[in-house]
Amino acid sequence: MQKEKSTNYRWGVVGMLFMALTINYMDRQVLSLTWKDFIAPEFHWTNNDYGTITGLFSIFYAIGMLFAGRFMDWMGTKKGFMWAIGIWSLGACLHAFCGLATAAIVTGVWPESFRGAVEALSVVKNTTLIASVSVYLFVIARFVLAIGEAGNFPASIKAVAEYFPKKDRGFATSIFNSGAAIGPLIAPLTIPFLAKAYGWEMAFIIIGATGFIWMAFWVFLYKKPEENKWINAAELTYIQQDEKEFEELKAASTLERKVTYRQAFRHKQTWAFAAGKFMSDGAWWFFLFWTPAYLSSVYGLDSTQSAPQIFVMYAISMLSLVGGWLPTYYVDKKRMNPYEGRMKSMLIFAFIPLIVLFAQPLGYISVWIPVIIIGVALAAHQSWSANLFSTIGDMFPKHAIGTITGIGGLAGGIASFIMNKGSGVLFDYAESSSLSLLGFKGIESGYFIVFCLCAVTYLIGWSIMRALVPKYKIITEL
Template sequence: MNQTITSKPSNYRWTICGLLFIATSINYLDRQVLSLTWKDFIQPEFHWNNNDYGNITALFSIFYAVSMFFAGKFVDFMDTKKGFLWAIGVWSLGAVLHAFCGIAASGILTGNWFVSFHESKEIIKTVDNVALVGSTSVMLFIFARFVLAVGEAGNFPAAIKTTAEYFPKKDRALATSIFNAGAAVGALSAPLIIPRIAERLGWEMAFIIIGVLGFVWMGFWVFLYQKPEHNKRCNSAELEYIQQDHGLEEEVSKNSKVSFVQCFKYKQTWAFAFGKFMTDGVWWFYMFWTPAYLSSVYGIKSNDDLGQAAIFVLYTITLLSIVGGWLPTYFINKKGMDPYAGRMKAMLIFAFFPLLALIAQPLGSYSFWLPVIIIGIAGAGHQAWSANIMSTVGDMFPKKAIATITGIGGMAGGIGSLIINKGSGVLFDFAGETQMEFMGFKGEEAGYFIIFSICAVVYLIGWTVMKSLVPVYKPVTDL
């Protein structure tokens, strides 16, 4: 250990946190490209409907869920540095693959493989079988989403493990909320960047340009990341601060391997997994369907200035979620609470914010800005909740199991996301075709009101079950 002795701690841990923030921003940028291009650019080319898009997003969710189950174990096995490199490399490749779905579709349908993006569009126009064009393109996009999902599944297990390495327990929720804010920044930047790229250069270049950012990040990670005890940029005073919980976190088991079967023996695992299952899908619904919601209900397209302004305002509001990381630190430092109690109290407070989604659709009759603002507040509540629920893993489990447990919870969240995304697509098509009426709303508006209502109440349900399973702070010491 090569450390420079000094009385003033360095702050290199925040540089690492900054890298996690950028990685998470890129992660969400890559996810958002499809949601911001399918309705106005891809749908006219391939003749998709809401159910087609719902199938793609739902399958992405299940690919992500299954991959999360194994990604955490993979990151624990490969360790943080290599695990993160593999994750972002694979998902960046998956992001770029989306761009070539049109060329692949023209090749499958007509045998013309070696063509440009523009030429593939012209070739596809000559195909009379619209249903075949749609089904072929959907399958190709599903494959690209599969590769994207496999890689993206590694982001949060690796990021949470890195946070546990570089921050003491009392600061982990704050660090997590900061890097997790990258989700909002990625989603915030996306509508400003992606529709413009798609309009000027084609939707294919939007996938390529955003996908390349991940490969650039990999270079910084290689040169800047080392474990704190081996990192020359982290001095002895900072290392002492980072390791202040070392005695409490000392792992009693000499076995460095953690099996899935072992993890499922603990109520702490089930509590974390249930909380993720109930709430992850809400964020994904807001992210995947808000542009379509504005287009379908209010006629505001993602490439319109008004549509971009609406998404910008929405995700700017979600940045308030950084408070979610500060609040449990306040409870721990000022109120003397243990980390778990502080986080659970903070999570209960944040569980009430999504209830505003109950009035999003009713207030939309006055102005579309009201549901935009409400979704932003609900999204901020989700991200604050998310930062704390992910930090409970580090509170409860030894470092060697953090990525594995995070992966298990991520899988549960992915299953919840699958249900809400697939269910939304089916519901919106059904509501639109039948002009279904519900609570004074008709057609797709009725469908959105139903989903908004579900999104509003799941946090309180999740918190109640988590508190019932793990009522008090009880770290796992025999894993």
Template sequence: MLANGNVKMTNYRWVVCSMLFFATTINYLDRQVLSLTWKDHIVPEFHWNNTDYGNITSIFSLVYAVSMLFAGRFVDWLGTKKGFLWAIFIWSIGACLHALCGIATSGWITGDWFVSFAGAKESLKQVSDTVLVTTTSVMFFIFARIVLAIGEAGNFPAAIKATAEYFPKKDRGFATSIFNAGATIGAMAAPATIPYIAKYWGGWEITFIIIGALGFIWMGLWIFIFKKPEEHPKVNKEELSYIQQDDIGYTEHSVQTKRMPFLQAFKYKQTWAFAVGKFMTDGVWWFFLFWMPAYLSSVYKLSGTESAIYLTVLYAITLLSIIGGWLPTFFVEKRGMNPYSGRMRAMLIFAFIPLLALLAQPLGYYSVWVPVIIVGIAGAAHQAWSANIFSTVGDMFPKSAVATVTGIGGMAGGIGSYLINKGSGVLFDYAEKTQMKFFGFEGIESGYFIIFSICSIAYLIGWVIMKSLVPHYKVITDI
């Protein structure tokens, strides 16, 4: 109680935001294990090339895309609490399943399914048909990756829905940038831990199990921490009023609990604008996430442990993305813009920054640090962009439709990611095999220059299309 008799507002919404942050951190740790172990540990065992790895990551992206379409609907139907629990349970199972792929490959080929991790390695060394080993292992890794993708697709629809439930519109961009920073922390923590676990603590299999188990710990906490704000005993009346300030006097408040028919979502230009923005840009971040370890290995001949410091610094730089949550608030509160206009102004600024990626390859001859720093800055711009594009959904759609629309946009982003991952693997193998020349680069370096160039211009193209579809702020009220 304050001296003047007013009750101090609680801040439980930030506890919920911290849980979303840790879920996103775990999400990105789980998907990074493969990218940080395949070159050093999996290639010698299963004889993969870039195309094999590209196929696995692209299938992950495609399944993630399709699952996002249904995950949002699933979360809206089941509710934030249960929907999130199911999502992280499934993806944690999928993460741990990767550890069994060596045993499954050995069992499929030799008929002996009851062997240890070390026994599976020894069995595969005796197999002379390396093509069989490669194709069989890829099949099992794709299966594990599919389970991982189905579960991970639920993270962002559930997190965005939780943010819409616990934060007013003016704070959602900042809250989203906070939990979305979990992607950066996860990406940063991965190279600082995973290569060393794989090398010194029992191999790549144990690494998948250790990282995958983190999700089960999170589930235990979420069960006790999360309830809707109007039902939570730790959210007092003052905080609830602050959270629901956008609903005060809002004539459509009565329809907040109505679910939007799935197909109806596609009739709004706001849905298509969000989907286009995700399609154009999600693949950039996934390329940085899945291929930068391979880039340092292929171009600079660095092992997983040798590249750890570079990757850690790269993803640490992306923490600058937290500014992305503050900038729209500045435009809204200091410049008097509406939430959508403030976000679009901020996103235009962020869209110019990835143009630096055009210099990553040309200046990379001076030092490996040059592309690392440039990609880190471009990654920060992406995460700032991502936090704000997610928040545009909450700005214009009622809370009951947020997860559904987020899922549709996530599907579009996953399709874009599939294309860039699939294309990158094929392009890199082709460039390396034919010693392709492009703009002064030769071999696999020419392939990376092409992909870096695509990544650099994706955001400006996406912004222009979004602005063309939804030039002005317009709230959906006819659901």
């Protein structure tokens, strides 16, 4: 009998996961690409106001990560992902109505249109009240967005586990995870132009609505492999080739107790991972949220003019693909244990962001120099981050990975809040006081200070991790 040719439906699932993460990153980028040119003039925002909004988003996202994995296990992949993207798409669209709500609260009359809200606010003399009310409303919208977005990665990992054997999961994950780079690539080429043509409100609505479109496909196309009519027996056999091992692990897991946070914090490995996240996530979120404002404040480029620079910056960040290869080289060729190979790789990636020290000093030559430097630093961060997450699996049992990941995510969120909020306060102070530092004046000196911090935090984080866990040690007592 002729052997049945396998279908490849599982790769279509990866494609949907890739689209979801792309939408995810576009939704969170709308604010950073519109606030400086469109939103701040309307609501009289300062850098401090924007820092408050982005900082709290980081906290909300981190807290959401603590519970998202357990929620996905409870709801299941299909329903859980539906809830996640539905909530974050709603949150994205809610941003558009913050102007209407601000005008209604300040004036006591609900405007009939977005343009009517702008006109109503333009005659109000109490600009401090407008700024305060609008910031609170954007924080609420940002909270909804963050809680929904926190479910993206746990749901995607769960879907990959359902549709791929173990040996293919790393490759499948790397494909859908590339959406974290593609989303920021597409965002500057679309969002500023939508805001300029139709208003910043429509930019939020149009980009946010793509999530609801994705949901329409997901509800019909995603089913468990054994229930999916588009998967034939050959592909199902391939997907379930680890089924026997899975059943053994499932039986063993009934003997394991759930890991508590108190138990996790007893181990230096937990603190090491949390320290690595705390020292590195702040830099990533700063560049993600503040680079468009940096190009505007220092180089006078509005969001449409800076679109090529933002695109190139994130295109360079895709060099991070080498981050997954280097530890394998050290393990296979240099015979290092996984932790040693990963830590050596992370040390290399920790040195690369030091080039950010030269972004401002060399920026007078061309705007492209800091853009390229930041892009390289972002690539180093993604390589660092991929290996940092892998250290959990190197040292902790599988049933503890979710708990440790959540702890690290919270640490990174706290750092991101401090970095974003602190940057906003610093930039306003530097601008108002004409702060002078090493030849830089005003807000340029503020960016120089933050760039210096972003450059050295990775080496500090690596040093703390190495001090806490100097040698490879597997945790067996959890």
